[in-house]
Amino acid sequence: MAPVLLSLLLLLGAAVPEETQAGPYSLSFLYTGLSRPSKGFPSFQATAYLNDQPFFHYDSEGRKAEPLGPWSQVEGMEDWEKESELQKAREDIFMVTLKDIMDHYKDAEGSHTFQGMFGCELRRNKSSGAFWRYAYDGQDFIEFNKEIPAWVALDPAALNTKQKWEAEEVYVQQAKAYLEEECPGMLQRYLEYSRTHLDRQVSPSVSVTSHVAPGKTRTLKCLAYDFYPRGIRLHWTQPGNVQETESGGDVLPNGNGSYQSWVVVGVPAQDRAPHSCHVEHSSLAQPLTIPWDARQEARAEGNVGAQAQ
Structure with missing residues (x-):
């Protein structure tokens, strides 16, 4: 896992106990693409987290979004067939982007990793934070600034990605709406099934x-x-x-x-x-x-x- 994205994930987890049972709560997705996957490591995998707890997983071998842990026993939380189709579509876009970066750097040789992480947070039932960023071979690549709104290139090759992702103004507005509206809405819905588990307190x-x-x-x-x-x-x-x-x-x-x-x-x-x-x-x-x-x-x-x- 790229250090920059691993650090973000750990920070999300560490934030959980700082408040009462009113939150904060976070929903985040971690994507990883490998140009040369080895045995036991799919070329693409996605894991969704509620706070620091993984609650569903998808990869390019099974091509099914499947709930994890206690969420595997929950009925009605998500339409998993529909979620599987969504993850398949995201996989295609993600792996095309990895190939574009490798083509830019003429990095056909060797093994390369592309990672993305995005999500949102609710604090006292109000949206208080959102993020969407990517890394290539462990280095910051591109991130979305919802205040501008625009994709911000953090790597020379990301200028091509930025141009592609901003070819239509509607794509930028969709990304902003996802972070500010759709993601918090999903998190609120998931909490109806998850609050008891996320709020539990177990002494060391x-x-x-x-x-x-x-x-x-x-x-x-x-x-x-x-x-x-x-x-x-x-x-x-x-x-x-x-x-x-x-x-x-x-x-x-x-x-x-x-x-x-x-x-x-x-x-x-x-x-x-x-x-x-x-x-x-x-x-x-x-x-x-x-x-x-x-x-x-x-x-x-x-x-x-x-x-x-």
């Missing part, structure tokens, strides 16, 4: 562990897992002092609709001072503080050594 499970490599410092790790929504804050503390973490802080999907995150800090191997992991999440009435007990761990290590003898 937290574990604190340590490891000492020979001749090195002690590594303390705090792992939070199985939580939803995505936003979480973790840090290590000593009394009255927030410790500088060495790694971690990323939030990753578990594969079951929940998330995990961790932070790691290094301390001297002989350090017996109190250290605690501080956890903040929207599902918690108050932050969690999970202590690392050096003395208890030392006793456990001693018991293991005695048993080994």
Whole structure:
């Protein structure tokens, strides 16, 4: 996935827990086209997201839009045959654009990737944001500015694409109307079936562990897992002092609709001072503080050594 579009998707997910159950909510589509697909990777695929949750997928092999996760059990949310036809039409346009870019750069050799992401957001039941942008081989290519309105070329080859997409004024107005009217309307309709799932709050499970490599410092790790929504804050503390973490802080999907995150800090191997992991999440009435007990761990290590003898 191109970094520029992956970053946007993660930002959309991170925004979810910042408000109450009035939102924000987002609907976004991520498209990926490959000039030389390999086994197991279709030449074109599209995934739609409600907030940070994938809710349907389409690709050039199956050529069917199919609901994912809990949405596969929902009746009447979408006409999936009609959605499949729409995605087929978008696939054709998308792959023609990829070929046009490759022709411009004479990039027939090698493997190339074209990606697009577009969508909208509702905050307190009002449209508050929309975006539509593309990337070629991981670099910004073209984006739609609905205020002008116009396509803005971010790459030399995108000037050709801009000219093609603006050949008729109606195409520009249709893009603007999609972002400002059609997309928010779809999102409102989807929320009738999805609000309970998107608004759920699942508290994190937290574990604190340590490891000492020979001749090195002690590594303390705090792992939070199985939580939803995505936003979480973790840090290590000593009394009255927030410790500088060495790694971690990323939030990753578990594969079951929940998330995990961790932070790691290094301390001297002989350090017996109190250290605690501080956890903040929207599902918690108050932050969690999970202590690392050096003395208890030392006793456990001693018991293991005695048993080994």
